[in-house]
Amino acid sequence: MKAKVLLSLVLLCGSLAAPAARAGDAAPAAAPAAPPACELPAYLLSSESQLPKVAEAIKSGKPLEILVVGSRSTTIPSSEDASYPARMQAILKDKLPPSEAVHVSVEIQSKKTAEEAAATFVKLMEAKRPTLVIWQTGTVDAIRAIDPDDFRGAVTEGVAALQNAGADVVLMNLQYSPRTETMISVPPYLDNMRVVAQEHDVPLFDRFAIMRQWNDQGQFDLFSPSRGPELAKQVHDCLGRALAQFVIDAAHVGPAQQQN
Amino acid sequence: MTIADQVTGTPIAGTAGAKPAEARPLEAKPRAAAPAISLPAIGERELRLDLFRGLALWLIFIDHLPPSLLTWFTIRNYGFSDATEIFIFISGYTAAFVYGRAMLESGVVIATARIMRRVWQIYVAHVFLFTIFLAEISYVATSFENPLYTEEMGIMDFLKQPDVTIVQALLLRFRPVNMDVLPLYIVLMLALPLILWSMKWKPDLTLALSAVLYAVTWEYDLYFSAYPNGFWAFNPLAWQLLFVFGAWCALGGARRMSRILASPVTMWISIAYIGAAFYVTLTWYVPQLSHLMPKRLEQWMYPIDKTDLDVLRFTHFLALAALTVRFLPRDWPGLKSPWLRPLILCGSHSLEIFCLGVFLAFAGHFILAEVSGGAVMHAVISLSGILIMWGVAWVISWYKRVADKSGAKIKNAVGNADLAGGG
Structure with missing residues (x-):
């Protein structure tokens, strides 16, 4: 019996392994002058929840202090300037009136679960006092297969801590990573983040759906094994743009306060 | 306790879940006293079991691939339960059918030995699948260095500690995505001698005890822990209820329930419940409908x-x-029509075809990643996967027929695991 299963599977293996490496392995042609259009359907960039503190800061001309708390997927190794927080700062400065001071700071907590990250929030908020916190989380929890209920509890606590400290909160979920789809079970973490966002009326930036949209449309080839940073830079540029647009929309910044 | 309660269950989750199952023993006890278990006549194969197990295997395969058009044909989109329930129930049924007979005819020790041999086969199959998984992810780990995904590659960290990981996998505590069903099956089969021995003595009490274990699991939140953390995706302490229920049905329970099953009341309650479940699932995909759902019901x-x-x-x-x-x-x-033949063939070699399905899902992911990920490719992979499952099932059947013919002199009247569709 065992031998039969084995034989049939080995035969199959042979026939399936035949297709060699992917045809066009090269990263999408780097076009330095024209950045790829980061088109997205409107529903991915809109949220019913609002950012009242951001809206007020912009309205009264107070500086907009944004803190991005995230794990390693918030940055690109050795090109931090091209990562999405930096790109978002540039785009926001561009879109908001010149008088509006925008400052984005980044707090990378690599290899920390939502629970471990949330434990640092009280101190972090005392030190930085941001208007808006963008909390990117879920990846470490998914990799370590943390109990989804515990994860939801940790995200809830974290969001509450940030809100109690007087900041608006945007939640950002996991990256769409087709290569690791068979290895990391992502859906429970996406679902639980959506639930927490709904319960606490916090805008959720659906990074997973956005990146999958780009991949499915052929905008980016997220299967690419390329070692170069070009693809990562382009994706982060688009993420930064999308995030800036998302924040502006959720804060309901009127056209008068927006330069375009 | 009315018939209605037996089908739809009582509304309180947890402890009350045991009620429908517990009710049966009470009413069946007087009759159950004399013959403890009865077995249907051997010889004719129950094709319905094969058919639905084959269907479950196909659906599990499709559910393990990334979502595509075909995913809409799987039953989990139309109600609460999915292919896993079918698979575990039929496994309990056939295992009890085959090994229950062995226990009556050859005694507890021999039957237990044969069950352990089957457990060993399933265990080896699981380890084999794990090896394939290791090969796949080692390949990805060495060939894929996109800086966009440095964090996700952290999943490969366990490759740095193969000593711990492999031992944990052998202990069934480290299970990658999509490899949860076989460990559940192994644990259930390990418990089978005890279940059968107890059923031989008092089938209804066994089912009641199983329901009590289920209730206690819910009440006290019992679980099997996993490595590196978390718990088993299918809790054997809860899923055993379905397995034991399958065994109970196989050992005469189904016949004793036939009056209930034939009643129109049962039918209408079932239809109403399935309809309601369909409506609830519909609200997951058409959010516009969700405001028609009472908040109280949702919360419960x-x-x-x-x-x-x-x-x-x-x-x-x-x-x-x-x-x-x-x-x-x-x-x-x-059931004899050639159109259903592929399903029945797959269902009658469930262990082999299940493992093949898990492997094909891995391979399908791999092709989608390495060659191309378009919708056409997706459909091709799904369909060819099913064709391969059918083909291999056919080859196994053919080989078995040939081998049986040549080995006819050692006729085993007891029947082996595959005769009734595998244990």
Whole structure:
């Protein structure tokens, strides 16, 4: 019996392994002058929840202090300037009136679960006092297969801590990573983040759906094994743009306060 | 306790989940006293079991691939329960059928030995699949260095500690995505000698004890821990209820329930419940409908837990099974039709085809990643996967026929695991 299963599977293996490496392995042609259009359907960039503190800061001309708390997927190794927080700062400065001071700071907590990250929030908020916190989380929890209920509890606590400290909160979920789809079970973490966002009326930036949209449309080839940073830079540029647009929309910044 | 309660369950999750199952022993006890268990005549194969197990295997394969058009054909989109319930129930049924007979004819020790041999086969199959998984992810780990995904590559960290990981995998505590069903099956089969021994003595009490264990699992939140953390995706302490229920049905329970199953009341309650479940699932995909759902009901109902076999899932399966038994008689001529042959073939070699399905899902992911990920490719992979499952099932059947012919002199009247569709 065992031998039969084995034989049939080995035969199959042979026939399936035949297709060699992917045809066009090269990263999408780097076009330095024209950045790829980061088109997205409107529903991915809109949220019913609002950012009242951001809206007020912009309205009264107070500086907009944004803190991005995230794990390693918030940055690109050795090109931090091209990562999405930096790109978002540039785009926001561009879109908001010149008088509006925008400052984005980044707090990378690599290899920390939502629970471990949330434990640092009280101190972090005392030190930085941001208007808006963008909390990117879920990846470490998914990799370590943390109990989804515990994860939801940790995200809830974290969001509450940030809100109690007087900041608006945007939640950002996991990256769409087709290569690791068979290895990391992502859906429970996406679902639980959506639930927490709904319960606490916090805008959720659906990074997973956005990146999958780009991949499915052929905008980016997220299967690419390329070692170069070009693809990562382009994706982060688009993420930064999308995030800036998302924040502006959720804060309901009127056209008068927006330069375009 | 009315018939209605048996099908739909009582509305309180947890302890109350045991009620429908517990009710039966009470009413059946007087009759159960004299013959402890009875076995249907051997010889004719129950094709309905093969058919639905084959269907479950196909659906599990499709559900393990990334979502595509075909995913819409899987039953999990139309109600609470899915292919896993069918698979575990039929496994309990056939295992009890085959090894229950062995226990009556050859005694407890021999039957236990044969069950352990089967457990060993399943265990080896699981380890084999794990090896394939290791090969796949080692390949990805060495060939894929996109800086966009440095964090996700952290999943490969366990490759740095193969000593721990491999031992944990052998202990069934480290299970990658999509490799949860076989460990559950192994644990259930390990418990089978005890279940059968107890059923031989008092079948209804056994089922009641199983329901009590299920209730206690819910009440006290019992679980099997996993490595590096978390718990088993299918909690054997809860899922055993379905397995034991299958065994109970195989050992005469189904016959004693036939009056209930034939009643129109059962039918209408089942239809109503399945219809309601369909409506609830519809609200997941058409959010516009969700405001028609009473908030109170939502709060009571969600989450519908797969890990611990939610009562809603169990009763949904019961309703489906009741309707199936009613509208698909044992001697339905369609069961012999060539159109259903592929499903029946796959269902009658369930362990091999299940493992093949898991492997094909891995391979399918791999091709989608390495060659191209378009919708056409996706459809091709799904369909060819099913064709391969059918082809291999056919080859196994053919080989078995040939081998049986040449080895006819050692006729084994007891029947082996595959005769009744595998244990």
